[in-house]
Amino acid sequence: MSDKIEPHLFVILGALGDLAQRKLFPAVYNLSASEQFGENHIILGVDLDDTLNDEGYRASIQGVLEAAGLAVNADQVNYWCDCRLHYQSLGSGGGADFQKLATRIEALEQEHGLAGNRIFYLALPSDAVPNVVKGLGEAGFNDSPGWTRLVVEKPFGWDMASAQELNAGIHRYFNESQIYRIDHYLGKESVQNLLVFRFANAFVEHLWNREHIESVQITVAESLGVESRAQYYERAGAIRDMIQNHLTQLLCLVAMEVPSAFEAGSIRHEKLKVLGQIEPIHPDDVVLGQYSGYQQEDGVSAQSSTLTFAALKLQIASWRWKGVPFYLRTGKHLPLRCSQIVVAFERAPVSIFHPSKSEDDVKPNLLIITLQPDEGIDFHIQVKSIGDPISLTTQQLSFHYADAFGTLPDAYEHLILDVVTGDQTLFVCDSEVEASWGLYDHLSGNEAISINSYEAGTWGPEEINQLGAPWHNPES
Amino acid sequence: MSDKIEPHLFVILGALGDLAQRKLFPAVYNLSASEQFGENHIILGVDLDDTLNDEGYRASIQGVLEAAGLAVNADQVNYWCDCRLHYQSLGSGGGADFQKLATRIEALEQEHGLAGNRIFYLALPSDAVPNVVKGLGEAGFNDSPGWTRLVVEKPFGWDMASAQELNAGIHRYFNESQIYRIDHYLGKESVQNLLVFRFANAFVEHLWNREHIESVQITVAESLGVESRAQYYERAGAIRDMIQNHLTQLLCLVAMEVPSAFEAGSIRHEKLKVLGQIEPIHPDDVVLGQYSGYQQEDGVSAQSSTLTFAALKLQIASWRWKGVPFYLRTGKHLPLRCSQIVVAFERAPVSIFHPSKSEDDVKPNLLIITLQPDEGIDFHIQVKSIGDPISLTTQQLSFHYADAFGTLPDAYEHLILDVVTGDQTLFVCDSEVEASWGLYDHLSGNEAISINSYEAGTWGPEEINQLGAPWHNPES
Numbered sequence: 001m002s003d004k005i006e007p008h009l010f011v012i013l014g015a016l017g018d019l020a021q022r023k024l025f026p027a028v029y030n031l032s033a034s035e036q037f038g039e040n041h042i043i044l045g046v047d048l049d050d051t052l053n054d055e056g057y058r059a060s061i062q063g064v065l066e067a068a069g070l071a072v073n074a075d076q077v078n079y080w081c082d083c084r085l086h087y088q089s090l091g092s093g094g095g096a097d098f099q100k101l102a103t104r105i106e107a108l109e110q111e112h113g114l115a116g117n118r119i120f121y122l123a124l125p126s127d128a129v130p131n132v133v134k135g136l137g138e139a140g141f142n143d144s145p146g147w148t149r150l151v152v153e154k155p156f157g158w159d160m161a162s163a164q165e166l167n168a169g170i171h172r173y174f175n176e177s178q179i180y181r182i183d184h185y186l187g188k189e190s191v192q193n194l195l196v197f198r199f200a201n202a203f204v205e206h207l208w209n210r211e212h213i214e215s216v217q218i219t220v221a222e223s224l225g226v227e228s229r230a231q232y233y234e235r236a237g238a239i240r241d242m243i244q245n246h247l248t249q250l251l252c253l254v255a256m257e258v259p260s261a262f263e264a265g266s267i268r269h270e271k272l273k274v275l276g277q278i279e280p281i282h283p284d285d286v287v288l289g290q291y292s293g294y295q296q297e298d299g300v301s302a303q304s305s306t307l308t309f310a311a312l313k314l315q316i317a318s319w320r321w322k323g324v325p326f327y328l329r330t331g332k333h334l335p336l337r338c339s340q341i342v343v344a345f346e347r348a349p350v351s352i353f354h355p356s357k358s359e360d361d362v363k364p365n366l367l368i369i370t371l372q373p374d375e376g377i378d379f380h381i382q383v384k385s386i387g388d389p390i391s392l393t394t395q396q397l398s399f400h401y402a403d404a405f406g407t408l409p410d411a412y413e414h415l416i417l418d419v420v421t422g423d424q425t426l427f428v429c430d431s432e433v434e435a436s437w438g439l440y441d442h443l444s445g446n447e448a449i450s451i452n453s454y455e456a457g458t459w460g461p462e463e464i465n466q467l468g469a470p471w472h473n474p475e476s
Numbered sequence: 477m478s479d480k481i482e483p484h485l486f487v488i489l490g491a492l493g494d495l496a497q498r499k500l501f502p503a504v505y506n507l508s509a510s511e512q513f514g515e516n517h518i519i520l521g522v523d524l525d526d527t528l529n530d531e532g533y534r535a536s537i538q539g540v541l542e543a544a545g546l547a548v549n550a551d552q553v554n555y556w557c558d559c560r561l562h563y564q565s566l567g568s569g570g571g572a573d574f575q576k577l578a579t580r581i582e583a584l585e586q587e588h589g590l591a592g593n594r595i596f597y598l599a600l601p602s603d604a605v606p607n608v609v610k611g612l613g614e615a616g617f618n619d620s621p622g623w624t625r626l627v628v629e630k631p632f633g634w635d636m637a638s639a640q641e642l643n644a645g646i647h648r649y650f651n652e653s654q655i656y657r658i659d660h661y662l663g664k665e666s667v668q669n670l671l672v673f674r675f676a677n678a679f680v681e682h683l684w685n686r687e688h689i690e691s692v693q694i695t696v697a698e699s700l701g702v703e704s705r706a707q708y709y710e711r712a713g714a715i716r717d718m719i720q721n722h723l724t725q726l727l728c729l730v731a732m733e734v735p736s737a738f739e740a741g742s743i744r745h746e747k748l749k750v751l752g753q754i755e756p757i758h759p760d761d762v763v764l765g766q767y768s769g770y771q772q773e774d775g776v777s778a779q780s781s782t783l784t785f786a787a788l789k790l791q792i793a794s795w796r797w798k799g800v801p802f803y804l805r806t807g808k809h810l811p812l813r814c815s816q817i818v819v820a821f822e823r824a825p826v827s828i829f830h831p832s833k834s835e836d837d838v839k840p841n842l843l844i845i846t847l848q849p850d851e852g853i854d855f856h857i858q859v860k861s862i863g864d865p866i867s868l869t870t871q872q873l874s875f876h877y878a879d880a881f882g883t884l885p886d887a888y889e890h891l892i893l894d895v896v897t898g899d900q901t902l903f904v905c906d907s908e909v910e911a912s913w914g915l916y917d918h919l920s921g922n923e924a925i926s927i928n929s930y931e932a933g934t935w936g937p938e939e940i941n942q943l944g945a946p947w948h949n950p951e952s
Contacts, residue, residue: 189862197639199828200838202826203683207682212678212679262828350677351676352734360821364678365678377871382672383669383673383875386665397875398873404871405861408862414863421864
């Protein structure tokens, strides 16, 4: 592995922010301290605070790592901070500040014998991204003696127009091969395993089509409400926050054709093909909801029409999928936190065991792929109940990741390592982002779709039954 | 259930024998005491001993049930024996003795208000069967005011000719609808579940053919040697003792087409079709063995050429199976006791994860159906190993009967209950027995096939590798 890692400088912009402290530094520390970043690399935190120096920053990150339970060996953390970690203020974020950043980076690279391979991780509020990209570009950071990689976090815009504007703004300075758009769902072991399950097991691919599948449903259920994220969430809502990105990406992985290889170009090509084959979603096939009490949450408008729940049915006009309904569903304050893909296979056309039963009484085989929290695969099959006369019951063929592998690595670690090795396979490209917005733009604020109320702790508004989905609710 | 049970008399001939005491009485007691035989029934033990009366026999069976660990409540066993159990001597087994038996049975039926429904369970050495059948027939037991059922244990002959003779001898007095030939493998929950798995799960039936299956292997491994059974085994050997019956029956269940219904006529029709489609087995496709030390066992001839191991390859000339090798294997003194069916599915034609790998390097999906001792289904699938870069490992989707249902009922209980309810589905018919001998007759004593020695505790003679099977040895 580490022979693919080149000496590099890892710059985190927004290094004092919540994302950097909560997610990135624990991941970066784990990877770096275990030598997965190679021998020669340094990490430069960049933020606005101009009172902080390297020492102060190291002390603060030491605290972050301790809080994350990573400072089992305080000396080691201390040593790592001293060797690897630096800080640079971006002051007010003007052009001169970016020039100062350039000078600092060149000095650090010279000091550590680095050849100019640079990662810029934008751990920033979405409003700040365009300016920072511009600043980096105009300071010449889109070019270096080595390679340059820019990591961008969602939201990738708020609709098609703003996504296009964001992409265009980035492309003014950086080309697509330099850009790593993170959807952390794609970093989950269980999500990658979805592709392995599909394409390394011939029997799966053989069954994976309209001849054998009755329906597919993808559920991302959150048990929490909006909590402290009202400022972001009021503007986003369930479709922008979840459906347009995570659920649509999962849909692409479930529905795509066999790629030529497991590499960025092939995977992106197949995902784009799926996005292009999705038929326009009719407003009648959409059920929206807001949990009761949402308007009373801190930071939420008393007249808020923000969606905390969305469920919809879509169709893919391809030879593989035509006629198979795909159901997407997500919401806050649902009974439990769980992300699941449920594939319902065809039923036995007749029951030789109970000939009087109609086809509808015969249960379909459900393939349940759980992405979190207990990653695994459960395949519902009919088996014989004990005893005589013969009767059938549903049981499960099961595989759970934890049984085989123990604790799974964090999705962020996986994706950050991919950035460092230059593998874009699990990152989202510009065309995917835009095609994905294209699916949902007409639903936002569409007055033909009412927003239904639902009680916290339920599976959403009753109206979801109108979609005709055989909803399978995960169990704790 | 019990509303299908009619009042009846259950006669066990050979009531003092090993089979009756070890297997039948515990099963009959469990079924009878738990009211599964209905309210009105009695059990009549019949054997040669003419010194025994009802009381003495009851005391002896009480001991048998205690030894089987069933006498948790001694009063209950006592009460059951008093109410249900009778004994009748068959003396020297002449015509007059059968007449005495008839008189006793009529008297018992009158006493208990039974209408003449009778089961005759022949728990007898095979040599005794023809005479007892004749005695029963000539005493008029093939006809009664109710129904008559005759239960026959294996061996069903020693080759095609003797099987035909045995069948003809039975048919002289009883018709096929009265005859229940027991293959206790068919009473196992896991064997019946094989049919449920195949025919209640549409995806299985879809994959179950030459397009998707590379090979099938059926293993019945015994860890014991010949032990105290040399007298029988010297004459039988592995093909007659195991392959011709148990393994061939399992083969039929694996290979048969979808029956119209789960009932005797349909199932027998489909099994016979498979037997008729099996191509003649070439001596080159057979590997025979005898464990070293067998000739020194008690009761074994020092020049014995009895087979304690047999493995063979066969082909089924049907649209479903043409070209798919089926491997059967059984032996004594193998590393462990286990009965398993292993279905190897097609491999992925290319690996998108490791494009350099040839098809042969990609592992096939194995479906492993364990019939004993830990009944269940394990489906080997390729999953993603933890970490980066992507690599694959084989894991299992698993279902084990004990996890879902606890201890499984004894196969004998299941089959005896089927006799009482008159369900022949899990019993072997005359044509099956004869067709099955037809497959193997030319292998017995065939000098073109050498008998290889193998060490106890190994998986048989090395020569089995010549069959080209991807042998999957069960693990403890």
